[in-house]
Amino acid sequence: MSHFLGLSSFFFTILRKILFFWVKTEVVGNDKAFLQLDPDKPVCYVLQYSSFSSRLVLEQECLAADLPSSQAPLPIGDKDIRRSFFFLYSRQGQWFRKRQSPTVTERLKQMVHEAGLNPEIDVQIVPVSLLWGREPEKQKSMFKMLLSDSWSVAGRLQKFLIILIHGRSTFVQFSKPISLQAIVNDKKSDTENNEEIATRKLARILRVHFRRTRQAILGPDLSHRRTLVQSLIHSTAVKDVIRETAKEEDISPEKVKARAIKYGDEIASNLSMTVIRFLSRILSWVWNKIYNGVNIRNIETVQEIAKENTVIYVPCHRSHIDYLLLSYVLYKHGVMVPHIAAGINLNMPIIGPLLRRGGAFFMRRSFKDNKLYAAIFNEYLYQMFSKGYSVEYFVEGGRSRTGRMLQPRPGMIAMTVRSYLRNSSKPIAFMPVYVGYEKVLEGRTYLGELRGKKKEKESVFGLFRSLSNLRKSFGKVNVNFGEPIYLTEFLNQQQPQWKDQAYDAEYRPKWLNAVVNDLADEITTRINDASSINPINMTGLILLSTAKQSMDEKILASQMDTFSNLLKQMPYSPHISYPDGCGKDWLEYAEEMGLISRQKQSLGDIITLEGNNATLMTYYRNNILHLYAVPALVASLFQNNPMMKREKVVFLVSSIYPYIKAELFIHWSKDEIDDVIEQWIDILISNDLLHVEGDSLCRPSTGSANFVLLSVLARFIIQTIERYYISIAVLRNQGPGVIDATELEEQSTQMAQRMSILYGLNAPEFFDKSLFRHFIANLKENNIITEDEDGKLVYTDKLAAVVEDAKLVLNAEMRQSVLQVTTLS
Numbered sequence: 001m002s003h004f005l006g007l008s009s010f011f012f013t014i015l016r017k018i019l020f021f022w023v024k025t026e027v028v029g030n031d032k033a034f035l036q037l038d039p040d041k042p043v044c045y046v047l048q049y050s051s052f053s054s055r056l057v058l059e060q061e062c063l064a065a066d067l068p069s070s071q072a073p074l075p076i077g078d079k080d081i082r083r084s085f086f087f088l089y090s091r092q093g094q095w096f097r098k099r100q101s102p103t104v105t106e107r108l109k110q111m112v113h114e115a116g117l118n119p120e121i122d123v124q125i126v127p128v129s130l131l132w133g134r135e136p137e138k139q140k141s142m143f144k145m146l147l148s149d150s151w152s153v154a155g156r157l158q159k160f161l162i163i164l165i166h167g168r169s170t171f172v173q174f175s176k177p178i179s180l181q182a183i184v185n186d187k188k189s190d191t192e193n194n195e196e197i198a199t200r201k202l203a204r205i206l207r208v209h210f211r212r213t214r215q216a217i218l219g220p221d222l223s224h225r226r227t228l229v230q231s232l233i234h235s236t237a238v239k240d241v242i243r244e245t246a247k248e249e250d251i252s253p254e255k256v257k258a259r260a261i262k263y264g265d266e267i268a269s270n271l272s273m274t275v276i277r278f279l280s281r282i283l284s285w286v287w288n289k290i291y292n293g294v295n296i297r298n299i300e301t302v303q304e305i306a307k308e309n310t311v312i313y314v315p316c317h318r319s320h321i322d323y324l325l326l327s328y329v330l331y332k333h334g335v336m337v338p339h340i341a342a343g344i345n346l347n348m349p350i351i352g353p354l355l356r357r358g359g360a361f362f363m364r365r366s367f368k369d370n371k372l373y374a375a376i377f378n379e380y381l382y383q384m385f386s387k388g389y390s391v392e393y394f395v396e397g398g399r400s401r402t403g404r405m406l407q408p409r410p411g412m413i414a415m416t417v418r419s420y421l422r423n424s425s426k427p428i429a430f431m432p433v434y435v436g437y438e439k440v441l442e443g444r445t446y447l448g449e450l451r452g453k454k455k456e457k458e459s460v461f462g463l464f465r466s467l468s469n470l471r472k473s474f475g476k477v478n479v480n481f482g483e484p485i486y487l488t489e490f491l492n493q494q495q496p497q498w499k500d501q502a503y504d505a506e507y508r509p510k511w512l513n514a515v516v517n518d519l520a521d522e523i524t525t526r527i528n529d530a531s532s533i534n535p536i537n538m539t540g541l542i543l544l545s546t547a548k549q550s551m552d553e554k555i556l557a558s559q560m561d562t563f564s565n566l567l568k569q570m571p572y573s574p575h576i577s578y579p580d581g582c583g584k585d586w587l588e589y590a591e592e593m594g595l596i597s598r599q600k601q602s603l604g605d606i607i608t609l610e611g612n613n614a615t616l617m618t619y620y621r622n623n624i625l626h627l628y629a630v631p632a633l634v635a636s637l638f639q640n641n642p643m644m645k646r647e648k649v650v651f652l653v654s655s656i657y658p659y660i661k662a663e664l665f666i667h668w669s670k671d672e673i674d675d676v677i678e679q680w681i682d683i684l685i686s687n688d689l690l691h692v693e694g695d696s697l698c699r700p701s702t703g704s705a706n707f708v709l710l711s712v713l714a715r716f717i718i719q720t721i722e723r724y725y726i727s728i729a730v731l732r733n734q735g736p737g738v739i740d741a742t743e744l745e746e747q748s749t750q751m752a753q754r755m756s757i758l759y760g761l762n763a764p765e766f767f768d769k770s771l772f773r774h775f776i777a778n779l780k781e782n783n784i785i786t787e788d789e790d791g792k793l794v795y796t797d798k799l800a801a802v803v804e805d806a807k808l809v810l811n812a813e814m815r816q817s818v819l820q821v822t823t824l825s
Contacts, residue, residue, distance in 0.1 A: 133166025212307030438475030535586030
């Protein structure tokens with residue numbers, strides 16, 4: 001027998017090596033740190049379908065990752081089982097008509113039996129999913145249906161052809177182990193057939209696991225694009241709009257239908273796994289050329305929720321790279337790439353068809369006045385969501401030119417919620433994604449646009465011009481997945497009776513707008529919760545808070561360490577990420593990236609920001625400004641005041657917090673913020689940045705190192721408060737009932753531009769019109785200002801109190817300059 005086993009093992013090894021002359025794999029989850037295997041317990045792998053080729057691939061990947069061999073004997077108590085793997089499905093029937101069906105193998109029964117007899121016996125059962133090509137089924141080509149590793153089970157001849165066609169893009173996913181003893185010990189009753197119950201339960205757990213894993217990797221079956229477009233036209237909602245449009249325009253329904261088909265063809269994606277694989281290879285090369293690495297955080301959550309939910313990916317929008325990068329990351333980690341909402345401006349020659357086959361569906365910027373287009377687009381989204389396709393869109397609408405989260409545009413969210421109200425059978429989960437760049441690809445373009453240069457239209461020629469960037473380095477990229485928002489849970493909290501109503505394509509409940517706005521704010525807030533701190537934004541944060549954007553190298557490195565440690569003492573969120581190394585390492589890195597300059601000095605080198613870099617650094621600083629907003633507000637109160645009662649500090653910070661929260665999308669609620677302020681005060685005290693005298697707080701002595709630290713911290717937020725003060729000063733100068741919100745916004749912007757020039761502020765967002773617009777809207781929400789019958793702004797005594805409190809934060813020179821300019825204007 002031993003000679004037979006040795007010969008069998010020899011031929012198995014030869015066949016494995018022959019197979020891998022052709023097969024190439026992408027593997028996920030084979031990392032020992034991820035699997036957390038106990039070296040003192042045996043490991044047994046389980047494959048879904050009976051397949052000799054799958055056994056060969058499994059063993060190859062176990063050896064490559066230095067995992068326990070699947071071909072080694074499996075020790076169970078005082079017995080050895082021949083192999084450390086089993087199949088969940090086995091072949092049954094005649095040789096040429098064998099089918100695969102769920103089965104309980106003798107190996108599984110024996111493991112359960114031995115574990116039941118001896119509680120000390122445990123086996124780590126590791127499910128391994130294997131897909132050849134991982135291409136979803138398409139109702140387009142019989143050949144592709146036969147030769148795609150999708151939801152159907154392949155026969156021997158079909159499997160041979162699948163390996164031949166798709167073997168070079170084979171995907172293998174190892175999942176975390178299941179404890180056999182945990183299943184055996186989970187006894188529902190003390191009957192004699194506990195062993196049988198445990199066996200059936202384990203088989204059921206594995207069946208569900210494999211089904212959900214394949215759903216996450218493959219996604220639902222795809223329809224042929226032409227069939228999908230036709231189905232949109234035949235929906236009841238679209239038919240009604242076609243009849244209505246034909247009547248309004250006095251044309252035949254056939255002409256309107258032709259127009260509707262044209263709209264559907266313009267919108268619909270045409271996802272091709274061949275193109276996805278091609279883009280994956282191209283993008284792997286591109287990322288290696290322009291980036292020093294792509295760091296991914298919390299991908300395990302995505303892999304888990306994709307098994308049971310329609311996932312809506314909602315990333316921040318900083319660059320055109322965002323959607324390429326996200327699809328690449330998901331594909332590489334075994335999650336089906338999403339269908340991506342893209343602006344119609346990207347549907348240009350060459351690029352448009354490529355993006356469409358990469359999963360993009362195109363939408364017009366606005367279609368309020370086009371009922372037919374709106375009906376087609378709504379129906380398209382409804383089919384996407386109800387069938388379980390993952391979708392990606394940007395809640396900000398466009399790319400952020402300032403590095404801040406933009407105010408959300410709730411249109412796509414509203415369409416998502418309305419689709420879900422029509423059909424909630426497939427649960428929806430929003431997955432916030434933070435993409436953090438150390439150097440954004442379009443940085444120089446943004447700089448020009450912020451200075452007034454007209455935004456360039458996307459074009460093929462512009463794409464080719466951007467290829468010159470492949471010669472440059474853009475540092476590292478962090479892709480952080482945040483905490484998901486489950487739509488059912490959110491609706492239950494916001495509108496508990498939502499399931500009691502009947503919904504169709506036209507019905508919009510009265511509560512919809514308020515719920516959608518709250519959901520949009522929650523999404524943007526959770527995106528910020530997953531922020532990444534990196535050497536570049538930390539350098540910018542501190543240097544931009546100095547008078548001349550210059551600092552001694554050693555002091556700057558020390559301050560970077562201090563402010564990083566402050567945040568670690570009270571983490572903003574469990575989802576944020578920190579850079580490796582210390583302040584000194586970060587400065588060296590920023591210098592290598594060409595974003596800071598060094599002036600050699602005998603007493604110590606000076607680090608400075610010069611020219612365009614000073615303005616560009618505001619972009620990266622703004623990425624993390626929200627993380628330090630609360631302690632910075634506390635520190636700002638001690639710039640003009642050596643001492644202040646603790647109670648007064650908490651009151652003033654909590655008074656201005658609602659405006660900062662709304663602008664920077666900070667997650668603490670109004671009820672939580674007082675406790676948060678108290679905690680930050682304690683942290684500042686423990687770090688000697690504040691001192692306690694009775695019931696008062698005192699700043700460090702003027703000129704001390706800690707006083708400088710407190711001043712730098714305060715300057716993180718001072719410009720934001722100055723911008724608020726400008727709007728209030730303009731309004732008070734004009735008087736009540738004189739100007740409306742639009743005029744106040746315009747005058748505030750002009751004033752901010754003037755102050756920026758006078759004080760040399762290298763921060764284009766200081767005079768960003770949208771920020772003034774949002775602040776004015778928040779003043780209305782908090783009843784500081786109201787509108788009269790003519791739409792003019794009026795205010796109460798509360799505004800005077802705000803001006804008085806500003807004296808505690810802003811220096812006299814700045815306040816006087818604002819008042820003088822407003823008087824002159």
